[in-house]
Structures are given as structure tokens and as C-alpha cells.
Amino acid sequence: MRTDVDALIEKMLDAPWPPPVDLARLRREAGAVVARLIERLEHEPGALRRRRICDLLADVAADDPGWLVPYLDHPSWYVARNLAYVLGEIRDPHGIASLIVLSRHPEYRVRREVVDALRKIPGERSREALRVFFHDPDPRIRRHLIDGLASAYDPDAAAWLVGIVRSWDYSREGTSLKEAAIAALARMDAAEARPILERVARRWWILGRARRLQDAARGALAQAYSSSR
Known part of the structure; x- marks a missing residue:
């Protein structure tokens, strides 16, 4: 069933520069918005559209990367890879714990994205997390x-x-x-x-x-x- 959140997400995805007031509303309903965006990400066939979804996820979860935690074990490897990308775009050290979880993903492309994401996050914690990959198989x-x-x-x-x-x-x-x-x-x-x-x-x-x-x-x-x- 289509909701107001779905309509707002659609508007944001289609807008070249989302109005700040709309983004503020999405953040107020972050839990529902993240769930909808993850669902769209899983089924979206277009690369450009997927990138826009990822950018919107980063905007919505910027103040609290913890909104992404429930989806780290998503069965689709490409969703996991995109979550690693989103965490890197947020550049918040609070997201490092989630990236460490994704660093154990069996898919090579997910772990490669984790490496790139950790490089975007400043500080010793991200450098320490990167050392896990010294022993990647x-x-x-x-x-x-x-x-x-x-x-x-x-x-x-x-x-x-x-x-x-x-x-x-x-x-x-x-x-x-x-x-x-x-x-x-x-x-x-x-x-x-x-x-x-x-x-x-x-x-x-x-x-x-x-x-x-x-x-x-x-x-x-x-x-x-x-x-x-």
C-alpha cells in the first residue's frame, strides 16, 4: 500500500536538489524511510537510480548510521555492498562497527567496498579496522x-x-x-x-x-x- 512516506521518497528521488524541508521530514521518519529505501534498492534495476537511493540513504542516516544496522545481514550481497558504500559516504566513525561486520561478508565485492568506505572515515579507528584486511583470504x-x-x-x-x-x-x-x-x-x-x-x-x-x-x-x-x- 502506497503511503505518504512512499510519495515523499519518490519525490526526493526525482528531484535534482531535494528541498531541505523534505529531507528533514524523512529524517524524522528515518526508520520507515530506511526500510522503504532498502526495499527499493534490492529491486531497482537501474544503476543511476540505485546510486540516487544510496545517496538518499546517506542523507537520511547521516545523523545516526545505526538506522542501517538491521540490514547488515541482508541476503543480497549487492545490498550489503551498497550499505558499505553508504556508510563510507556518511563518514561517521560511529559507522565503523557496522563496516567491521560487513568486512566478514563472504562476497569479495562487499569486502572491497568496505575497504573503500573505511578509507573515507578519518581517524585511527578506521585505520585499525583496515588492518583486518591484511589477512583477507x-x-x-x-x-x-x-x-x-x-x-x-x-x-x-x-x-x-x-x-x-x-x-x-x-x-x-x-x-x-x-x-x-x-x-x-x-x-x-x-x-x-x-x-x-x-x-x-x-x-x-x-x-x-x-x-x-x-x-x-x-x-x-x-x-x-x-x-x-
Whole structure:
């Protein structure tokens, strides 16, 4: 049955700039509005329309991300992924607990969105939550995390990256992670990485993939660890 809330949501979704008074009313009825928007999100086929629903969810739950908590275990992975996106757009540290719940989702695309969402939230709590992904079973997640590491030195991240470089995994995926880790260590100028990178740069390699690591290590040493610095 169509309600006043449904009519207001429809108006807001169609409006290029929703009037503030309407948004205020939606927030007053946040529980019902979030439930309706989640239902629409599950069944909406259009990507642009889904994005607008997510933006409206972020607007409605901006003052209290807790409105999204009842839907974290939604059976549709794409709803869970969009909830992670919404929590990232809200940028409220109070949403970190919900993102930690979603970080355990079995779907790779949900966890990847959680990584992106946590990066948007300032503070040590979000950085600590990101460290959970150091041990994610999917190498694509670990690669995504490495590629997004900032240039600011982080001792925990540096130790994790050094461990990747030192590991005996020379599979295609393992070598790709090592190359990315070397580049990230160079970006943050991690002093503890220099000895291991020097060994990689000097070592005689047989495997072609491993020789790429030698080139990466030499490039990192020239970029971040040269004697001129």
C-alpha cells in the first residue's frame, strides 16, 4: 500500500536538489524511510537510480548510521555492498562497527567496498579496522588494500608489506602482491624495508616473474632509498 512516506521518497528521488524541508521530514521518519529505501534498492534495476537511493540513504542516516544496522545481514550481497558504500559516504566513525561486520561478508565485492568506505572515515579507528584486511583470504582484496596505502609511514602496514616481500609465494598472484608491496614501501619510505629490498635487488633469479621483483626493488631503492636522500 502506497503511503505518504512512499510519495515523499519518490519525490526526493526525482528531484535534482531535494528541498531541505523534505529531507528533514524523512529524517524524522528515518526508520520507515530506511526500510522503504532498502526495499527499493534490492529491486531497482537501474544503476543511476540505485546510486540516487544510496545517496538518499546517506542523507537520511547521516545523523545516526545505526538506522542501517538491521540490514547488515541482508541476503543480497549487492545490498550489503551498497550499505558499505553508504556508510563510507556518511563518514561517521560511529559507522565503523557496522563496516567491521560487513568486512566478514563472504562476497569479495562487499569486502572491497568496505575497504573503500573505511578509507573515507578519518581517524585511527578506521585505520585499525583496515588492518583486518591484511589477512583477507582473497589476494584481490590484499592487492586493493596495498594499492590504496598512503605515502604516510605506518609501522603496522610496513611490517605487513615486508612480510609479503619476504614470503616464499612466487605464484603469479604472489609475485604481483610482492611488486605492489615493494612500490608501497617505497611510497612510505619505510627504513626497515631497505635491507630486504637490497637483497632482492642483488639476488640472482631464475624465474622470469621473480626477475620482475628485482627490477621493482631496484626502482624502489633508487626512488626512496638512494644515498642522496
